[in-house]
Every structure is written in C-alpha cells, then in structure tokens.
Amino acid sequence: MAQSKTVHIVSHTHWDREWYLPYEKHHVRLIKLMDELLAILEKDPDFKSFHLDGQTIMLDDYLQIRPEKREQVEKYVREGRIHVGPWYILQDEFLTSSEANVRNLLYGHRDAARYGAVSKIGYFPDSFGNMGQAPQLLRQAGIGNAFFGRGVKPTGFNNEVSETAAYESPYSEMIWEAPDGSRVLGILFANWYSNGNEMPTEPGEARAYWEQKLKDAERYASTPHVLMMNGCDHQPVQSDAAEAIRTAQRLFPAHRFVHSNLADYALAVSGTVPEHLSVVRGELRSQHTDGWSTLVNTASSRIYLKQMNNRGQALLEKAAEPLAVFAHLTGKAPYPHHLLEYAWKTLMQNHPHDSICGCSVDEVHDEMVARFAKSRHVGEAIVSDSLDVLAGDIDTSPFRNVLREGETAYPLAVWNTTGWERSGVATAELALERIYFRSGIGFAEMKKTLRTLPIGPLRLVDPDGNEIPFDDEDLGIAFGYDLPEDRFRQPYFERKIRVRFEAGRVPALGHKAFAVIHGNQAATGSAHHADSFESANGLAPIASERRSLVTGRNRMENGHLAVTIEKNGSLTVLDKASGRILRDLCIYEDTGDIGNEYMYKQPDGDLPITTRDLAASVTLAEDEPFRASFDIAHTLRIPVSADETLRKEQRELVWFTGRSAGRSSVMTEFRIHTRVTLEREGKGILVESAFDNQAEDHRLRMLFKPGIAAETHQADSIFEVAERNNVPAAEWRNPSNCHHQQAFVSLHDETQGLLIANQGLPEYEIMQEDSAVIAVTLLRAVGEMGDWGHFPTPGAQCKGKHAARLMIIPFAPAESGRTEARLDEEGAMILAHQFQVPWLTLQTGVHEGSLPVVHSYLSWEGKGLMLSALKMSTGGAVVARWFNAAKEERLLTAKPAFPVEEARHSNIMEEPLDQADLGAIAAGPAEIKTVLFQLPS
Structure with missing residues (x-):
C-alpha cells in the first residue's frame, strides 16, 4: 500500500x-x-532522539x-540522539x-558545541509574541527555519487552539520575512507543541488517538509531512515511545x-x-486575533x-563591555571574557519567558532579584577595574x-x-585628602585633621581651562579601603565632596577630563550658592549672573523648550523651534485590574x-545654572482593592474574561510625587515619578496627549524601530491594545513629533480620543x-515604594523639513538610547x-x-555592531583611534567574513551590521 x-x-x-x-x-x-x-537511550536503540527544548542551560x-554523567x-x-541549543535559555524576545x-544565541551555540553539536533550529515554542528581526538573526547564525507557538494563531485556556480567528496563513508552514528581507521557513505549532503527547500503545486507544491527532495536524499541513510533538511542559520522557510508534504504524499502514x-x-x-x-512579515504579535491571548x-x-533588567543589560552592554575594550586597548588590561560570560549568563537566567515576564509564583521572582544583584555586582567590578586603568592613563x-x-x-x-x-x-565624588590607617596617626587625630580641612573656595575647569558652573556638597569624613593586587x-x-555640573560635548565612545581646583583665590564656579530664589511668587526674570532656567512661577525654559506646570500638575511644553505647544503631558490614570500576571482586565463599568x-502641589526643587527642577505632589483616592468577588472567582478558576468582580468601595489615599527637570542644553524633559503602593488589584499609567493626530506610531524594538497601527485589526476584541517597547514610543504628524523615552517600562498603549494618547x-x-x-501571588501586588523615569522629547518629523535648530x-x-x-x-591624579584629556576610541x-554594541570577540577582535533604523540603504564610515591589522564584515556570531572598507560600508534597510577590527598580533 502506498x-x-x-x-x-x-x-x-x-x-520552564x-x-x-x-x-x-x-x-x-x-x-x-x-x-x-x-x-532509555542506553537500553532502547529504537528511541532515536530527544529534543532538549532548544536551550543549553538544561x-x-x-x-x-x-x-x-x-x-x-x-x-x-x-x-x-540528544539535540541541544541553539539558545542558552528560551527568552522572552520583547x-x-x-x-x-x-x-x-552566541553563548547557546558555544555551549552546545562544547557538548558535541549545535541544533540549528530557530526554536520559539512559547515566546509571548515574536520579534520582527528574528529571521535576520537566525540567518546570520546559519539557521534557516523558525518553530513558534504564538503570534500568528491564538491559543486559549489550557492552550486550546481557537477556531474562529482569521489567520495570516492557512497552513502551519509559511515564509517569515524580517524587515531587511531575510527569510526563513516558519513552522507554527498549529495544534501546540503537545499534539503528539502521551501516545498510547494499546491498539484500541491508539486508533482513536491517532484518528483525531492526524485529522487535526493534516488540517494545517501544506506538505505530506506531519509534525507530532511528543511532550509538553515539564513532561517526563515517554519511555515506551518506540512501542507506541510501532503500534501506530501497524494501525495506519498508509502513513509512515x-x-x-x-x-x-x-x-x-x-x-x-x-x-x-x-x-x-515582521513582528508576530497576534494582531489578527481577538487579542485576549497575546499575553502582552x-x-x-x-x-x-x-x-x-534594564539596568543590568545597560550596565553590561553599554558600560562594562565598551570600557573593558578601552582598557584592553591601553595594553594594560586583558579583556575579561570569562567574567562577562558569567555576568551575562547570570542575567540571562532571569530572561526565560516565565521569569522576566513576571508570571510565576512569588518564590521565583524573589530569587530573580538576587540574580540581578549578582550579575550587577560582577558588571560593576568590571567597570571599576576598567575605569581605574583608564583614569590612570589619561x-x-x-x-x-x-x-x-x-x-591644588x-x-x-x-x-x-x-x-x-x-x-x-x-x-x-572627590577625595580632597586621604589618610591611611597605616600612617600610624591615631583615629582621633586623623578625623580632626580631615574635619578641619577647609573646603572652599573651589572652581571647576574644562580641558581648555574654562570655568564651568557647578554645585558642590560636603560629604564629610568617609571610610574607605584599597584592595591592592x-x-x-x-x-x-578621607574628606569627600560631591560635584555636579554639565559635562559638555563628551565625545562618543570616549572621555573628557575636568578638574576641581581647590585653593585660596576667589572662586566663580560655586558663587551661585549665595543666591536664592528671588520671589515667593517666582516671577523674577532670569538673573543674568546666575543664568537661571527658572522663568516664573512653575515655569522653566532653556534655548530649546519652555515648560509650564499647570494647576493639575500636567505639563505644557513649548517646542521653540516649531512654535507648537504640547499640552496634557504627564497626567496619571488609575484603573482596576481583575486579571492576572498574564493579562490586564479592567472591571466592567x-x-x-x-x-x-485634581489640584497638585508644586514647589521649586532645584535652581542651578545648569539645571532646574520642580516637585509635583498628587493625592488620589483609589479603592484599596477589588471587591471580594474577585478572590472567589480566582479560587473557582473563573477565566479572567468572564469575571464580574468590581473595585472595593473602601478607599485609600495614593500619593504620587513627580520631579520634572530641565537641563540647560537639554532637548528633553526628565520626569521622575515615585509612589508607595499599598493598594491591590489596580494599574497606574502616565498619559501624554500632545494633540498629534496620526494613524501609526513608532516603537523601539529588537534591532528595529517598528511602525505599528494605532487602531487594532478588525478581529481585535480586547478593550486594551497594549504593546511592547524597548527605549521609546513616538508619535508625529506633519509638523510635530513627540517621543517618550523610558527606563525599564516596557508596556505602552496608544489610545484614540480626539487625538492619540x-x-x-x-x-x-x-x-x-x-x-x-489557582496560584495566589501576593508579591505581584507590588506593595511598597516604586520609582519610574521617563523623558519627554519633542522633535521635527521628516515631513516638516529639518533645520539646524530642530531636533529630528x-x-x-x-537621546532615548x-x-x-x-x-x-x-x-584621578x-x-x-x-x-x-579628550579622546574617542x-x-x-x-x-x-x-x-548597538562595542565588545571583543574570543578571537581577539574589537566587535562593533550597528543596525539601520531606516527603510533605505545607508552608508557607514568608521575611524578607529587604535591600530587595526584588518577590518572584516561579520555576522552576529562574530565570525569573520569578507574584508570591510571602513570608508564605505553599505547597510541595507533594517540591516544588522557587525564589523570586526582585528588588532595587530
């Protein structure tokens, strides 16, 4: 039979x-x-192979x-017979x-190779949406396929497949294309990655099992090849799999x-x-579904x-790695590959989708906090060692x-x-004088000497000797220690002071030196300490001597922006270059949430x-020549929690979309403190929010309604700036339409743009009122x-003190015609990066x-x-990586300030390819471009 x-x-x-x-x-x-x-592998030669979930950490x-073993x-x-890699862990991509x-990918490949072989499978079985650049990353790693479970077709309770949505592909097989045009064969787990789980060996059970399973799988298959995934979450190995397969073959001889x-x-x-x-094409975020199962x-x-996580990633990739490169280039420090690998792996142990997503039991996330600290401590040690080398060589x-x-x-x-x-x-922070315990001077005498050391007068100078306005603070006597080699x-x-100042035009990938001068001459730098805010009403104009940024009650401005704090605490911003006024910025919104760690659900009504x-209290917090800040205080009255119905519905496993719980009638005060800061040369406005949350079952957001009408917006994503629709697809039923962001989200019309940058606040939504919010x-x-x-997670109520940092950045869209005066x-x-x-x-000394004193590497x-990156490869080359945020081909030129034997193009695996002409490197639309600078041996 055929x-x-x-x-x-x-x-x-x-x-997991x-x-x-x-x-x-x-x-x-x-x-x-x-x-x-x-x-099983030892005793059963017919048990051919086992897929170890695409991650080497197992x-x-x-x-x-x-x-x-x-x-x-x-x-x-x-x-x-055991397939490992290509990943170190199965991450949440967004x-x-x-x-x-x-x-x-890099560490997963290296580890898999050490174990014996790398599984070249682009494995995303349960990522909560898939990044648009995944095909390009996979292609650069030599992988031509991607297996994924979410992003194209929805899954419901217990991962049951929905039958009602409109799909982007009628088959489980499709071509997945990245923004740069890279393509891989995409294979969707249309019946989930458990569709061949627990295969029966008894003929009667097996016949019924396979009749249904084959029907379900063949429905989506575009080829004669049908995939059955024999396993599931934490599924033990089916020891009699070979026998079950033989049973199936006997029952269905028309199949192989x-x-x-x-x-x-x-x-x-x-x-x-x-x-x-x-x-x-691009991101797979289940946008053509009812929207309830994206887990966004x-x-x-x-x-x-x-x-x-945001702080940990920035520390490693934007501080520890480049500084270690700089230190290595001095010839006085080896590049710490081993320490960076340990720090990265410790950090990535928090990156699995059930970990970084915050959707596990409390004990999991308690342990994550310790891992973040461990990775951070190693990163900080690398930074400290590198800075010691570099400072001593300036x-x-x-x-x-x-x-x-x-x-002095x-x-x-x-x-x-x-x-x-x-x-x-x-x-x-600067030490003006230090006395070591080994000096033999008694503690009392040491402290007396340091305590009586005169601090002033002080001045601050740049490398050209120009005096710079600054602020200083006497930190008194401090204990410290050296750890010599x-x-x-x-x-x-030691006697310490802290200085703050505007460091102007510090070169990219480099440093600039300054000096605090301590002596007997009249100082100009800190003269502003004698000044005070002139009027209780804050109506005095900028003092010419002090060059204050404060221009009136609840108002500050620099050469680019004018900021007014309204009675309700919202900001009104004048973009001086365009003349546009942006209103209703930084309004707080609190709503109930009867959902869970996976999904937000606002109670009906x-x-x-x-x-x-709501009237806000506004006070001047800082008035320096280089910076001004205002503090804004709000007191909201919000429900203490959801009502008692929610706990009952949780215990009885009422699915969150069908819950009837509301918010409690018992109210509590919720105080929010906001500091708004403008720097003299700043083209953005820093917004810092702090609050002590003692309420439950709610969501707090900051709203920005700049009066910009647009149909789409842009969001920083993985190696791309993704353009997304403001209004979801017709199939969308979820009242919420939240999205992921990395560093920013932005809107613009023909004449004005507004970008909101963030630090570690990955969720946003574009709401449509009379204009976009x-x-x-x-x-x-x-x-x-x-x-x-039913898994209660009291820790997910996030009680206690919290802080958030954002930046408001107005800009000129391309349609308006850029001028030198305007930020494009x-x-x-x-600025967001x-x-x-x-x-x-x-x-230093x-x-x-x-x-x-001023240098760029x-x-x-x-x-x-x-x-995107500056690091070193294990082959001893300096690795620089860029990505093209534009939709057109662009030209890159690079001028290293260190000896280079040769420059080569590379992929993300840091493998040298053809030679690179540093004067003209073409970067295609949305292309990830890596260059290796090989140092002389």
Whole structure:
C-alpha cells in the first residue's frame, strides 16, 4: 500500500526552568527526567532522539548535580540522539534587549558545541509574541527555519487552539520575512507543541488517538509531512515511545511513522512545500486575533523586575563591555571574557519567558532579584577595574597650567559609552585628602585633621581651562579601603565632596577630563550658592549672573523648550523651534485590574481615576545654572482593592474574561510625587515619578496627549524601530491594545513629533480620543499567576515604594523639513538610547599618560544607524555592531583611534567574513551590521 504521509514524531519536553514551582523544585524534576532519558537511550536503540527544548542551560543545570554523567551526555549529543541549543535559555524576545537576544544565541551555540553539536533550529515554542528581526538573526547564525507557538494563531485556556480567528496563513508552514528581507521557513505549532503527547500503545486507544491527532495536524499541513510533538511542559520522557510508534504504524499502514527530530522534519518540509506559501512579515504579535491571548500584559507584571533588567543589560552592554575594550586597548588590561560570560549568563537566567515576564509564583521572582544583584555586582567590578586603568592613563598634566598660587588640582574624567557625542549633567565624588590607617596617626587625630580641612573656595575647569558652573556638597569624613593586587587591604579615612555640573560635548565612545581646583583665590564656579530664589511668587526674570532656567512661577525654559506646570500638575511644553505647544503631558490614570500576571482586565463599568481635574502641589526643587527642577505632589483616592468577588472567582478558576468582580468601595489615599527637570542644553524633559503602593488589584499609567493626530506610531524594538497601527485589526476584541517597547514610543504628524523615552517600562498603549494618547504603564498590581490553575501571588501586588523615569522629547518629523535648530526624529531616538546609559565618572591624579584629556576610541558616521554594541570577540577582535533604523540603504564610515591589522564584515556570531572598507560600508534597510577590527598580533 502506498504511504501517502510521513508522521514525524519528535520526543521533547518544554522545560520552564521556573514557573508554578520555584527553580529548585523544577531542578529536582529535571534531574529525574535526565536520568530517565539517559537510561532509555542506553537500553532502547529504537528511541532515536530527544529534543532538549532548544536551550543549553538544561544540561548545565543537570550536570551541576550529576557531573559524572557528562561523558554520557556528550556521547548522545554527538550521535544526534540528544539535540541541544541553539539558545542558552528560551527568552522572552520583547522584554530582553537586542544585544541580550544576540548573547543568548552566541553563548547557546558555544555551549552546545562544547557538548558535541549545535541544533540549528530557530526554536520559539512559547515566546509571548515574536520579534520582527528574528529571521535576520537566525540567518546570520546559519539557521534557516523558525518553530513558534504564538503570534500568528491564538491559543486559549489550557492552550486550546481557537477556531474562529482569521489567520495570516492557512497552513502551519509559511515564509517569515524580517524587515531587511531575510527569510526563513516558519513552522507554527498549529495544534501546540503537545499534539503528539502521551501516545498510547494499546491498539484500541491508539486508533482513536491517532484518528483525531492526524485529522487535526493534516488540517494545517501544506506538505505530506506531519509534525507530532511528543511532550509538553515539564513532561517526563515517554519511555515506551518506540512501542507506541510501532503500534501506530501497524494501525495506519498508509502513513509512515518515524521517530524523528526537528532538523530532519524541517529538511523534509523544505523539499516539499508548495511554491507559493504565505509570507508573514515582521513582528508576530497576534494582531489578527481577538487579542485576549497575546499575553502582552506580562510586560507590566512586576515592573520592578523589568527595571532591574534594564539596568543590568545597560550596565553590561553599554558600560562594562565598551570600557573593558578601552582598557584592553591601553595594553594594560586583558579583556575579561570569562567574567562577562558569567555576568551575562547570570542575567540571562532571569530572561526565560516565565521569569522576566513576571508570571510565576512569588518564590521565583524573589530569587530573580538576587540574580540581578549578582550579575550587577560582577558588571560593576568590571567597570571599576576598567575605569581605574583608564583614569590612570589619561594625561592630566595640562591642568597644572591653570593653577593659581596656592591651588591644588583634583582631576576627574567623564566617560560617554554611547555611540554619539553627549552633553548632560554628571556627578562625581572627590577625595580632597586621604589618610591611611597605616600612617600610624591615631583615629582621633586623623578625623580632626580631615574635619578641619577647609573646603572652599573651589572652581571647576574644562580641558581648555574654562570655568564651568557647578554645585558642590560636603560629604564629610568617609571610610574607605584599597584592595591592592600585591598586599593586604589598605583602609583609610578621607574628606569627600560631591560635584555636579554639565559635562559638555563628551565625545562618543570616549572621555573628557575636568578638574576641581581647590585653593585660596576667589572662586566663580560655586558663587551661585549665595543666591536664592528671588520671589515667593517666582516671577523674577532670569538673573543674568546666575543664568537661571527658572522663568516664573512653575515655569522653566532653556534655548530649546519652555515648560509650564499647570494647576493639575500636567505639563505644557513649548517646542521653540516649531512654535507648537504640547499640552496634557504627564497626567496619571488609575484603573482596576481583575486579571492576572498574564493579562490586564479592567472591571466592567470601572471608570478611570485621573489627575486631570485634581489640584497638585508644586514647589521649586532645584535652581542651578545648569539645571532646574520642580516637585509635583498628587493625592488620589483609589479603592484599596477589588471587591471580594474577585478572590472567589480566582479560587473557582473563573477565566479572567468572564469575571464580574468590581473595585472595593473602601478607599485609600495614593500619593504620587513627580520631579520634572530641565537641563540647560537639554532637548528633553526628565520626569521622575515615585509612589508607595499599598493598594491591590489596580494599574497606574502616565498619559501624554500632545494633540498629534496620526494613524501609526513608532516603537523601539529588537534591532528595529517598528511602525505599528494605532487602531487594532478588525478581529481585535480586547478593550486594551497594549504593546511592547524597548527605549521609546513616538508619535508625529506633519509638523510635530513627540517621543517618550523610558527606563525599564516596557508596556505602552496608544489610545484614540480626539487625538492619540500615549499611555505608559508604571505599575500593575494583581494577586494571581493565572493560566492553568489557582496560584495566589501576593508579591505581584507590588506593595511598597516604586520609582519610574521617563523623558519627554519633542522633535521635527521628516515631513516638516529639518533645520539646524530642530531636533529630528533620529536625534530624538539617539537621546532615548543615551537616556538608558548612565554617566560614568572617576577621580584621578595629576600625572602624565598616553591618553589625551579628550579622546574617542572609535568615531563613526552613518545617518539612520544606531550603535548597538562595542565588545571583543574570543578571537581577539574589537566587535562593533550597528543596525539601520531606516527603510533605505545607508552608508557607514568608521575611524578607529587604535591600530587595526584588518577590518572584516561579520555576522552576529562574530565570525569573520569578507574584508570591510571602513570608508564605505553599505547597510541595507533594517540591516544588522557587525564589523570586526582585528588588532595587530
């Protein structure tokens, strides 16, 4: 009888490292699973292979407990019976940075190769939506396929497949195309990744099982090859899989049943797919569905985790890595590959979709906080070591030339590790005098000497000797210690001050040195300390001597922007270059939330509580020549929680879309403190929000309604600026239409644009009133995990103190015609990326050095290009990576300020390709471009 179909049975387990159980409880179960798998492979040659969920960390976790099993594991990996990689962990793609997604592939490939072989499968079984650039990343890693479970077709309760939505593809097979045009064969788990789970061996059960399973799978298959995934979440190995397959073969001789693997299945499908498969382009976010199963609101579950992750990623990729490159280029420090790998892997252990998404039980997220700290501590140590090397190599001797009689210079350096020149307010701590315990002076005498040290007068100078306005604070006596490489720790007391000033035009990927001058001459830099705000009404004009940015009651301005704080605490901003006034910025909105860690659900009939008609208290907080700030205080009255119906519905597993709970009638005060800051040279307005949440079951957002009418908006995503519709597709039924962002979201019409940058606030929504409203989520407090059972999560109520940082950046859209006076959209994006990266400062001495007082290690130009990484490869090359945010081809030029033996193009795996002409590197639309600068040997 002719065999019309081949049924590929792939044994696997989907291993959420932590989820409804804490990590170690899942860990114990993993050890049992792996022991059983190795035993089956050993005794049953017909058990052909097992897919280890696309992530190498499972083997790391197993061998941590069973190191004696390594040789056996490697044997089966080499033989192709255990398939590992290509990822280190199965991440959430939208909640991890562009570079974190690359490191995940890079370390996953390296680890899989060490175990014996890399599974070249683009595996996204349960990502909560898929990034648009995934096909390009996979192609650059040598992978031509992608297997995914979400983003095109919805799944419902317990992962049941919906039958009512309009699909982008009629088949489970499709072509998935990235914005740059890269294509992979996309394979959707149309019946989920458990459609071949627990295959019966008894003929009667097997017949009924396979009749239904084959019918379901063949319905979506475009080829004679049918995929059956034999496994599910934390599924133990089916030890009698080979017997079950033999039973199926006897019952259905017209089909060919094989114990297969995903690579063989992808190869077979590739050779038999129809000529004209559907093409899906860019992001897969289930936009053509009813919208209830996108799980997008995991972007706002436990936002404190997202903020920790944002700081951790920025520390490693935008500070530790480039600074370690700079230090290595001095010839005085090896590049710490081993430490960076450890820090990255520790951070990425928080990146699985049930971890970073904040949708697990409380114990999981408690442990994540410790991992974030561990990764951060290593990153901070790398930064500190690198800065010590660099500061000691800067030639600060020119500052001797600015000294007057009796003065002493205290140089400090400011580092800009972003890819563009930068100006802004930096803070540095300086020791004016230090006395080591080894000096033999008694504690009392040491402290007396330091306490009586005169602090003033002080002045601050730049490398050209120009005096700069600054603010200083006496920090008193501080204890400290050195940890020398060649002797025991060296404790000391020192007298410290803190200075703040506007560091102007610090070069990209470089540093600029300044010096605090301490002496007996009259100082001009800190003269502003004697001044005070002239009038209780704040109506005095800018004082010419002080150059204050405060221009009136609740008003401040610089050369670019004028900011007025209205009676309700909202901001009205004049963009001076365009003349447009943007109103209703920074209004707070609080609503009820009877959903769960996965999805937001506003109670029926619930009306938002806002600050729109609420009087605010406004006070001047800071008035310096380089910066001004106002504090705004609101007191909202909100319900203490949902009503009692919610807890009953949670216990009884009432699905969140069908809940009838409302908000409690008991009210509580919810105080919100906002600080709004404008810097003298700033083209954006810093907004810092702080509150102590003691309420439950609610969501807090900040709203921006600038009066811009637009049909689409832009959002920073993974290696792209994604354009998204403001109004969802016709199939969308969810009243909420939230999205993911990385650094920013922006709107524009023909004459005005507004970009809202954030630090670790990945959820936003564009609401349509008479014009578009940007809503950024600051807090979402819920009490259960959700999904397949009742898992209370009191920690997800996020009680306690919280803070959020955003930046308002007006800009000129391309349609308006850019002028030198106006910030264009690309400039606004650059400011948003720089907003993620802290200023780094360190005191040094007056000494000779090989580095000039102002220096850039790598200068480059490229309209529309965004620098993403500067690091070193294991092959000893400096790695620089950009992505083209534009839809047109752009030209990149690069000028390294260090010796280069040769420059080569590369892929994201840091493999050298053809030679690169640094004077003319073409970057295609949306292309990710990596260049290797090979150093002389």
